[in-house]
Amino acid sequence: MENKTITNFANEVKDELPQILQTVVNHSSSASEADMMLMGAITTISATLPNIYGMYDQNTVFPNLYLFVNAKASAGKGRLKMCKSLIKPIIKEQQATSDIQSLIIPANSSATAIYQQLARNNGQGLIFETEADTLNIAMRNSFGNFSDGLRKAFHHETISYLRRKENERIDIDEPHLSIVLSGTPKQCQKLIPSAENGLFSRFAILHLESDNSWNDVFCQNNEPNALAYSLLANHVYELYKRLRCVEKPIEFKFTDKQKTLFNQHFNGIQQSLIDDDNFTATIRRMGLITYRIALILSALRLENCKYLPSYIVCTNKHFEAALTISKSLLQHAMQFYASLPEGEEASKQHTLKEEQKRTLLEMMPSQFSRKELVNIGQTLN
Secondary structure, eight states, rough: OOOOOOOHHHHHHHGGSHHHHHHHHHHHHHHHHHHHHHHHHHHHTSOOOOTTEETTTTTTEEEEEEEEOOOOOSGGGGGGGGGGGGGGGHHHHHHHSSSOOOOOOOOOHHHHHHHHHHHHTTTTTEEEETTTTHHHHHHOOOOOOOOHHHHHHHHHEEEEEEETTTTTEEEESSSSEEEEEEEHHHHHHHHSTTTTSSHHHSEEEEEOOOOSSOOOOOOHHHHHHHHHHHHHHHHHHHHHHHHHSSSOOOOEEHHHHHHHHHHHHHHHHHHHTTOOOHHHHHHHHHHHHHHHHHHHHHHHHHGGGGGSSEEEEEEHHHHHHHHHHHHHHHHHHHHHTTTTTHHHHHHHHHHHHHHHHHHHHHHHHOOHHHHHHHHHHHTTO
């Protein structure tokens, strides 16, 4: 498996983003932070876009994403909590109008409690935790397989559970769950212990590099940042209110040319990594993640529409932005994969193959036949 250098993406795609997300990037202090805040905002907003859907691989899909920001202690991942403020007006409205509904679902709960809240929300929910161990503990303490529920929710598959005290069975049809987590590499590996664990391919994993420089702890930048996010939250809230009131859900579409380019792009990636079966699921689900990112970028465009349309077509700039983001996310996934048991073995095998290829080429004269190449290649197994 090829070891690729991770590239930053937020500043590269900034001019192609909706205004809300451009503001998020502009209020970041470094390229890595801009990547984290952009993906944090996109994933948080993915929980606030009711009545928008798309058709992907013959299935109806919705905007919801899973994100894990993977970084060492004190690397700056704590700033991710600013993205949570984007839904403050929605939470305030829910607190004022309902005793049971809350878009935010605390991870510091049992699996049953999380499912119950998801059911009260009519399947809508956002788990947002800056310490991933909170969710890890909930998963470890839960009866049954909570990971299975998260895997189903990613694809909007029905989640069923039984309330033992009341002996009541509850089915959550078509759950729309988004997740934003951050934690250390060890916390990430507790949540995703192996590549065979289905959560690996469902999470967009973003590695945040550590900055060893000292931060100015008296810097006043936080105040304007907080104000900016507060203003952005009002925009998110207004769009949320308009979308939840539409009579008929709005369909998101790619153009025929975009569909062709999309298939060519991911087919090329899968062919280049065809020798590593463990990573195939990640490539395929990265396609779905990319589609959802394009859907979210297109949905935010509706903020400036006087009348909401019956369908929206992805613009070329949002299509290209989504592809650029996913290319980098795939590099992040590859880096995390290399730290897993299967990834370490795949990396060793890849290194061995590359060494054998180099040795073979060095042994060959400047001109040779295929038969000569095969004969010498056999000696190297």
